[in-house]
Amino acid sequence: DGGITQSPKYLFRKEGQNVTLSCEQNLNHDAMYWYRQDPGQGLRLIYYSQIVNDFQKGDIAEGYSVSREKKESFPLTVTSAQKNPTAFYLCASTRASRGRFYYEQYFGPGTRLTVT
C-alpha cells in the first residue's frame, strides 16, 4: 500500500537536545511538507519542498531545519533554538501542481514530540 510513514509515533527529549523526525513516502510525490499542530491553532507550515535538493521556509521555520536528499524522504530536525518544541508534527505530500491545479495533500500519522 502506498502512503506516508512517520516515526516514531511518540518522542520524548530533554530541553537543549536536537531531535530528528522521520517522514517517508512511497507515493512518488514530488512535493512534501511539514506542519506543526497545536491545540486550537490548526496546522501551521514549517517547511516545504517541491523537488529534491530544494526546500523553502514556511510560516514558522525558526528553530527547525530540513533536508531533501531523496524524493521519498523529508526529515525534520527540531533544534534547541526552537523555544516551544512540544507539539504534534505532521508530514504531508502531494503531486506536483500543474499550473493552478492543486492536488490534495496526503498526510502521515504524525509524531507527538514532548520536550521537558
Added chain:
Amino acid sequence: AQSVTQLGSHVSVSERALVLLRCNYSSSVPPYLFWYVQYPNQGLQLLLKYTTGATLVKGINGFEAEFKKSETSFHLTKPSAHMSDAAEYFCAVSGLSQAGTALIFGKGTTLSVSS
C-alpha cells in the same frame, strides 16, 4: 493573502441530527477548497475537495459541501450524524504560488456527537 475562518471551535449534535460545520475563505484568485477530518492522535484524511465545476461536492462518509462564491463559503454538512463522526474537522484553501501547493488551514472545529 488567502485565509480560512472556521466559525465555531466546537459543535455538538445529537446522533441522527444534521451536522453543519461552517467555513469561510478569503482568496484573490479562484480557490481550491478542501475539508479534512482528524481522529485523535492521527493524521488528516481528506473528506472532499472543490476544484472547478459542480459547486455541490460529495465526499466520503456521507458528507457534502457547497461552494458559494458570493458568500465566500464552503460549509460542510451531513444529514444524519453518527457517533463515529466525532472528530476534528479542518477546512483548507489552496495557497499562493510562493508556497507551492501548500494549503492554508482553518483552526479546526471539534464535532461532538451524543446519543
